[in-house]
Amino acid sequence: DAKTTQPNSMESNEEEPVHLPCNHSTISGTDYIHWYRQLPSQGPEYVIHGLTSNVNNRMASLAIAEDRKSSTLILHRATLRDAAVYYCILFTGNQFYFGTGTSLTVIP
Amino acid sequence: EADIYQTPRYLVIGTGKKITLECSQTMGHDKMYWYQQDPGMELHLIHYSYGVNSTEKGDLSSESTVSRIRTEHFPLTLESARPSHTSQYLCASSEIGTTGTGELFFGEGSRLTVL
Numbered sequence: 001d002a003k004t005t006q007p008n009s010m011e012s013n014e015e016e017p018v019h020l021p022c023n024h025s026t027i028s029g030t031d032y033i034h035w036y037r038q039l040p041s042q043g044p045e046y047v048i049h050g051l052t053s054n055v056n057n058r059m060a061s062l063a064i065a066e067d068r069k070s071s072t073l074i075l076h077r078a079t080l081r082d083a084a085v086y087y088c089i090l091f092t093g094n095q096f097y098f099g100t101g102t103s104l105t106v107i108p
Numbered sequence: 109e110a111d112i113y114q115t116p117r118y119l120v121i122g123t124g125k126k127i128t129l130e131c132s133q134t135m136g137h138d139k140m141y142w143y144q145q146d147p148g149m150e151l152h153l154i155h156y157s158y159g160v161n162s163t164e165k166g167d168l169s170s171e172s173t174v175s176r177i178r179t180e181h182f183p184l185t186l187e188s189a190r191p192s193h194t195s196q197y198l199c200a201s202s203e204i205g206t207t208g209t210g211e212l213f214f215g216e217g218s219r220l221t222v223l
Contacts, residue, residue, distance in 0.1 A: 036212070043198050043214025044151070087150070091204070095166075096212060098143075098151040 003027075004088045004099035011105045012078045020073040020102050022088030027068050032091040035062065035073045037084040038101070044087060047073065078106045111135050114199050114215035121189055122223050129184045129218045131199035140182040141212070143198040144168060151198060157182055189222045196220070 005023040012018040024033065032051050036044040048055055048062045050071075055062040061074040075082055085101040112133040121127055133140065138159045143151040143166075153166030157176040171193070172186050182201075186193055197218045204210035 034211075041216075043200070043217050044212070045214065046211035049211070095153065095156075096141075100150045 003090045003092070003097045006086075006088050006099055006102045008100065009103040009105065011107060012075075013107050014080060015077050018075040018078045018082070018104065020075075020086050020088075020104065021070065022072070022099075023070045024088070024090055025069045027090060028092065030092075033062070033064060033068075033071050034089040034091055034096065035060070036087045036089060036098075037082075038087065039084045047086070049091075078104075080106050080108065082106055112199065112201055112213050112215045114197075114218050116218060117216060118219050118221075120221045120223065123188075123190055125189050125222075127186050127189055127220070129197055129199075129220070131182045131184070131215060132180050133182075133201040133213070134180060135201060135203075135213065136179065137201035137203050137213075138179065139202045139204065140176070141200045141202075142166075142172075142174060142182070142184050143200065144170065145196045145198060145217075147196075155184065189220075191222045194220060194222050 034049040035047040037047050038044040048057055048060050050062045050064055063072045083106045085103050087098050087101040090097050115130045140157045142155040144154050145151045152168035154168050154170040155174040157163050163174050172184050174184050199215045200212045202212045
């Protein structure tokens with residue numbers, strides 16, 4: 001059973017904000033929410049993670065719903081280099097569970 | 109920049125051959141993982157290790173085996189490759205604890221094609 005659900009694909013115009021949603025309705029109280037992205041022909045790379053509070057770093061922001069059953073990765077200004085597959089992942093039971101990811105297309 | 113390396117990056121072999129995919133990391137991480145990823149699909153955990161002499165099978169059944177004799181090295185072996193083993197294999201390491209903080213560092217992957 002998938003632990004996270006994401007749209008298969010999204011598009012964004014360059015230099016506009018992007019909001020990538022993720023549902024994780026079966027999340028437990030100790031599960032961390034991680035986001036990774038995978039560029040073509042590369043391994044995934046870390047983007048951000050959080051538990052309950054919203055988080056910001058140089059790459060993105062993570063907004064976590066109050067009930068923690070969903071979260072949103074926010075790219076503040078999409079660039080062409082942000083085109084990738086974005087995975088919303090639960091860290092649970094000492095393991096990472098990858099979903100199918102959202103393929104983000106950035107339109108110049 | 110992550111210090112985790114996989115070789116070979118690409119491998120095309122015939123059915124029945126034995127192959128070993130190498131993975132090394134220089135970060136001193138105890139935890140290492142192997143994921144399998146078919147094109148356009150999600151990653152599936154096939155093996156993991158929490159330290160030297162520790163190996164466990166992941167959620168996806170795999171005919172491959174792994175070993176962890178040294179902290180920095182986590183090779184994956186297929187004794188007799190078949191076309192169904194054609195896939196991309198991704199190695200990762202981390203220092204992430206049970207609290208979920210920290211991150212996974214991935215290698216660039218080994219793309220295996222079995223004819």
